[in-house]
Each structure stands twice: as structure tokens, then as C-alpha cells.
Amino acid sequence: MPHDGHHHDHDHGEGSELSPIALRVKALESLLVEKGYVDPKALDVLIDTYETKIGPRNGARVVAKAWTDPAFADWLKRDATAAIASLGYTGRQGEHMVALFNTPETHNMVVCTLCSCYPWPVLGLPPVWYKSMPYRSRAVIEPREVLKDFGVTLPDDREVRVWDSTAEVRYLVIPERPAGTGGWSEEKLAALVTRNAMIGTGLVSLPA
Amino acid sequence: MNGAHDCGGMMGFGPVRAEVNEPVFHAPWEARMFALMSAMGDVGGWTLDEDRAACETMEPGHYITSSYYEHWLNGLELLLQKHGLATAEEIVSARASVPARAVTPTVAEAIWPAVTAPGSYERPIDAAPMFKAGDRVRTRQMNPVHHTRLPRYLRGQVGEIVACHGAHVLPDSNSRGLGEDPRFLYTVRFKASDVWGHAARDVIHADLWEPYLEAC
Known part of the structure; x- marks a missing residue:
């Protein structure tokens, strides 16, 4: 876990375990509470909401429904924002949704090179690797090598389509449904369905 | 702004290292930072574009070597000062020394409705889109000193319009407090071989506003 500061072996009382950045954030919170700008209970709720x-x-339910309900899959292709909203997933960082369907010919992979835009209502907050310089810098220039970092090797004749999230459109990859799942329930x-499969850095497979 | 954030195509950062069973937050301060930025975004009077612009102003060496939520911390400290909500001295001392601006903080009960409210960055405008799906376009060669969402690696490149999303708030204007200035937003497809000069048949898409594009 990078950038979390370091642990001290010695103990100087309460607070000495906090890294410099943790102390800065704590100080900022106490200032903003003192000035009446934020309610600490609201901060707790925000954290719990995304934890x-x-x-x-949420995204996995969208994918499973797309796999089992052709009318829903068609709706996702035409208007992903509305189709996803019908399952109750709306809000911040999901205002304009596009669903990208993987096929035997094409593999989709999503990045945000400029910051870390990510479809929160369906995937939550992004993992550290998605926000990291290695992923953001390499996904657009050598996506196949990046996929290998995730243990995914695609056939040469499969086109890789990279989507750089440079505006407020957010992308959800609909991975291919694995063979041998006929008759399975949506649940x-x-x-x-893994998070990485919905970003495009993983494939969905049956448990070994 | 040609900052360190605009890193598409840079080399040398090494492999992507994914953590197994990664927690949403890695330390309590990350969670508090996330929540502070969200909560202040409700009352601070700035836009998401201004928020991104603030996070991008970090010195490049610092940006690259610091974590995501440290970018947010730097951004928030900057925005608080810019919008007259806190002074640099208050931030350092963690003590209020000047009167607060009157704002109504978001209460706990209002969080869920706020974060799940369907929003939109699309705005109706009295104009027709210049381009349609299938049109070839060239991205402008531009290097603005302010926030923009045309990445460096896609400047001066020929691509094809895939879709038009209607007119969306323009970050170049909105991030500077100059108004939303909505412009047509397009998904544009580029051949990776054109952009990078290699042989891969892969494609790259980006969502680009009309002022970033010219006919070709």
C-alpha cells in the first residue's frame, strides 16, 4: 500500500501513528467543521455509501441482466443511461453512460489518462491501479502489454478498442458470457462478473 | 495545461500492479479526504471542472510521486482559498481566524439523495453540430495554459466521428469560472497506428468537444 506514510516503532502518544498527510487531512477536517462548512456525520455517511x-x-447485475434479457441488452446498446437507471443505479459520475459489448472480434478497455474518471454508480470508486501512472500512461499506447499484466492475452486478430474517458461520458464494458452457463440465474x-472485466482488464470465466 | 496529469503515452512507469482484494480506502485519511472533497463540492461554489483543474496544478514531480487523494488534498486546499472559504494561515494552523462564509452544510440524510440524483452535463444550444458520424476530423494543435480535456497524445491527429452526445459543458471555459459555454461533444475514433506509428490494428476513442476539432 503505497503513500500511506510509515509506521513509527516508538510511541509519542496519540497522533504519532499518523503520517504527515493523515495529520494534514485531520487538521483540514477540524478547520472545515469549526467553520461550519461540513457535518462530520455527513462525511461518515459518504464513506459508508462508497464502502x-x-x-x-451494481455493475455485475447490469451485466448479468444484459446476458439473460435480450431486450435489456438492446436497451443498454441504445441508451445505457436509462437502462442502467431502471435498475436503480444513477448519480455522480454516471450521468452519461455508454455500454461497450465485447465480442469474439473486439475487446474494449477503459481508461482515463487525464485524471481517473470512472463510472461510480455501477463500479464504485476506482482501484489504485486504475488511478496509477503505469495504467494511465500505458493503456493507450500498449494496451495488449497492460492486459498481460492482468494475465490476459488476446488473440492477435481480436481488435482492442481503448476508450479514454476525457469528458463526462462513462463507460461500462459488458464482457462476453462464458460458455457453460446456459440456464443460470441472473444472480x-x-x-x-469481476470489476476488472467491466473495465476491460479481465475476462469472465467459470471457476476452475 | 501540459501538466504531469496528461500522461497518455508516457513511458517508464513500470508494470501495472493490481492489489488482490483491494479495500475501497487504504487508510482512514483517504476516506476522510474523499468525503471532505465531496461534501465541500456541494457548498464550495466550484464546479467539477474547476476541481480537476486545481488538482492538475501540482508541480509535476510532486504530482507523479504522490497518491490520488493527495492530489485531492492539494486541490481542495487551493479551492478553499480561491473561493474565500479559508485562508492559507487557517489551513496551516487548523484554526479558524477569519469569519466563515455563510454556507449550509449537507446533512447526513441528504447524502444518499445527492449522490444518486441523476444529473446531466448536456445543455440545449441554438446550433447544429458541425460533424456527424463517419466524418473525418483533425484535432487541433493547441497548448492552452489552462485546463483542457484534449490530451497531448491526441493533438493534431486525424480521426473519425463515432457519435455526437449533444452539447456538453465545456471544461476549458467552466474550469476558469467563465461559464458553461456548452459545445457539441463527440466520440472520436483514432487508429492506434496513426497516433503511435506502430503496426497494431487497435483503436483509441476519446470524447472531444467541437472546439478541439476541425474538418479534414
Whole structure:
């Protein structure tokens, strides 16, 4: 876990365990509370919301429904924002959604080279690697090499389509449904779908 | 602004290292920082574009070697001062010494409705799009000193319009407090071989506003 500061072996009382940046954030919070700008209870709710309520399980349900309901898949292709909203996933960083369907001919992969734009309502907050310089710098120039970092090797004849999220349009990759899942329930299918598969740095496969 | 944030195509950062079973936040301060930025965004009077611009003003060496939420911390400290919500001295001392601006903080009960409210960056304008799907366009060669969303690696490149998303708030204007100035937004497809000069048949898409594009 990079950039978390370091632990001290010695103890100078409360606060000595906090890294310089943790102390800065703590100081800023106390100032903003003192000035009446933020309610600490609202901060707790914001954190809980993105730790426990809004995360990649939402996106997995979208994918599973797309796999089992052709009318929904068609709606996703035409108007992903509305189709996803019909499942209750709306809001910040998901205002304008586009669904990208992987096929045997094409593989889609999403990045934000300029910051770390990410579809929060369906995937939650992005993982560190998505926000890191290695991913942001390399995804557009050598996507196949980046995929290898994730253990994914694509056939040469499969086109890789990279999507750089430079505006407020947010992308959700709909991975290919694995063979051998005929008749599975949406719930069982959703459990197979990983966050990385919905970014395009993973594929969905059956458990070994 | 040609800052360190605009890193598409840079080399030398090494492999992508994904963490197994990664937590949403790696330390309590990251969670607090996330929440502070979100909560202040509701009341501070700045836009998301201004927020991004503030995070991009970090000195390049510092930007590259610091974590995502440290970018946010630097951005928030800057925005608070710019919008008259806190002084540099207050931020250093962590003590209020000048009167607060009157704002109504978001209460806990209002968080869920706020974060899930369907929003839109599309604005109706009295104009027709210059381009349609299938048109060939060239991105402008430009190096503005202010915030922009045309990455360096896609400047002066020929691509094809894939879709028009209607007119969206223009970050170049909105980030500077100059108004939303909505312009047509397009998804543009580029051949990776054109952009990088290699042989891969892959393609790259970006969402680009009309002022970034010219007919070709």
C-alpha cells in the first residue's frame, strides 16, 4: 500500500501513528467543521455509501441482466443511461453512460489518462491501479502489454478498442458470457462478473 | 495545461500492479479526504471542472510521486482559498481566524439523495453540430495554459466521428469560472497506428468537444 506514510516503532502518544498527510487531512477536517462548512456525520455517511452501498456488484447485475434479457441488452446498446437507471443505479459520475459489448472480434478497455474518471454508480470508486501512472500512461499506447499484466492475452486478430474517458461520458464494458452457463440465474451469473472485466482488464470465466 | 496529469503515452512507469482484494480506502485519511472533497463540492461554489483543474496544478514531480487523494488534498486546499472559504494561515494552523462564509452544510440524510440524483452535463444550444458520424476530423494543435480535456497524445491527429452526445459543458471555459459555454461533444475514433506509428490494428476513442476539432 503505497503513500500511506510509515509506521513509527516508538510511541509519542496519540497522533504519532499518523503520517504527515493523515495529520494534514485531520487538521483540514477540524478547520472545515469549526467553520461550519461540513457535518462530520455527513462525511461518515459518504464513506459508508462508497464502502458498502455503491460498488462493482451494481455493475455485475447490469451485466448479468444484459446476458439473460435480450431486450435489456438492446436497451443498454441504445441508451445505457436509462437502462442502467431502471435498475436503480444513477448519480455522480454516471450521468452519461455508454455500454461497450465485447465480442469474439473486439475487446474494449477503459481508461482515463487525464485524471481517473470512472463510472461510480455501477463500479464504485476506482482501484489504485486504475488511478496509477503505469495504467494511465500505458493503456493507450500498449494496451495488449497492460492486459498481460492482468494475465490476459488476446488473440492477435481480436481488435482492442481503448476508450479514454476525457469528458463526462462513462463507460461500462459488458464482457462476453462464458460458455457453460446456459440456464443460470441472473444472480448466479452476476457472481461471476469481476470489476476488472467491466473495465476491460479481465475476462469472465467459470471457476476452475 | 501540459501538466504531469496528461500522461497518455508516457513511458517508464513500470508494470501495472493490481492489489488482490483491494479495500475501497487504504487508510482512514483517504476516506476522510474523499468525503471532505465531496461534501465541500456541494457548498464550495466550484464546479467539477474547476476541481480537476486545481488538482492538475501540482508541480509535476510532486504530482507523479504522490497518491490520488493527495492530489485531492492539494486541490481542495487551493479551492478553499480561491473561493474565500479559508485562508492559507487557517489551513496551516487548523484554526479558524477569519469569519466563515455563510454556507449550509449537507446533512447526513441528504447524502444518499445527492449522490444518486441523476444529473446531466448536456445543455440545449441554438446550433447544429458541425460533424456527424463517419466524418473525418483533425484535432487541433493547441497548448492552452489552462485546463483542457484534449490530451497531448491526441493533438493534431486525424480521426473519425463515432457519435455526437449533444452539447456538453465545456471544461476549458467552466474550469476558469467563465461559464458553461456548452459545445457539441463527440466520440472520436483514432487508429492506434496513426497516433503511435506502430503496426497494431487497435483503436483509441476519446470524447472531444467541437472546439478541439476541425474538418479534414
